[in-house]
Amino acid sequence: MKRHEIREKALQVLFQLDNTDLTLEEAISHIFEEDQELNPFFKTLVYGVAKNLEEIDERLKQKLENWSLYRLPKIERTILRMALYELKYMEETPPAVVLDEAIELAKTYGDEKSSKFVNGVLSKFVEQ
Template structure:
């Protein structure tokens, strides 16, 4: 699985876990998104790491958001931000500009043009 695809699938898993009325486990959400596809270590690290560090990530995001609370954000933006902040804070092997570009692409795919600009603005505060 290429890294862009891993990020996209990780975003889908995290979105499901954050926004479902069902009580899904992380393994059930992963299974649902992957369907028959093979998992890989990068994907697993993104999903499990973001899920595990959610409180720390949310606290870091709250400090960077201006005039917004995390739970007022649209669900796509919130999920993409969490995923990208996990990568910025805990996966130092990925260059910051790659993380920002990938987050913007995820927003363009799953959100709208405004969401990509908003996410770029928030994430740029983490790399200043």
Template structure:
């Protein structure tokens, strides 16, 4: 599985957690088979859930005229996933993380999602 597909599946798991009463393991089992769970997927999903408060705190500081919980859920989930990669996974270049997040926003969000995601994440890359 390509990393883009892995990010899509990780996004789907994290989105389920945001919108249902499923446990992490249940959400994962709805999206992938056990034999598909590669190390990159595990790092993303478990990492975001473990560091969620820190990630949300970082996002809140960069959102101008928005609160994190006013954001559409899909955009919030994409931002969390991308920010985890930017802050905690040095092996992926920040430009790749940004491009991937924008693509996810185009696929799963609305017409304005990709520009919004790009604008927020660019503030982290510029630091």
């Protein structure tokens, strides 16, 4: 499985977590078969976002001008959380790749303005 596909699966799991009462394991089981071994990159991304959610949200709130985190469309919020985790905790991925991937996910799963919004917010983190 390619990293882009892994990010899509991670997005699906994290989106479920944000919008349902499912546990992390239940959300993962909705996406993968029970006996399927999880990719290490997927596990790091999903468990890392879940574990560091409070800190990630605090960082995002600092960069959202005229927006509250919970007013954001849920898919954009989830994409931003994943990308910020990757930027801050998974330094082996170049920032340009993280941005490109987040923008592609926003184009696929968000509305016509999502990719520009995601790019604008994440660019503030990359410029630091």
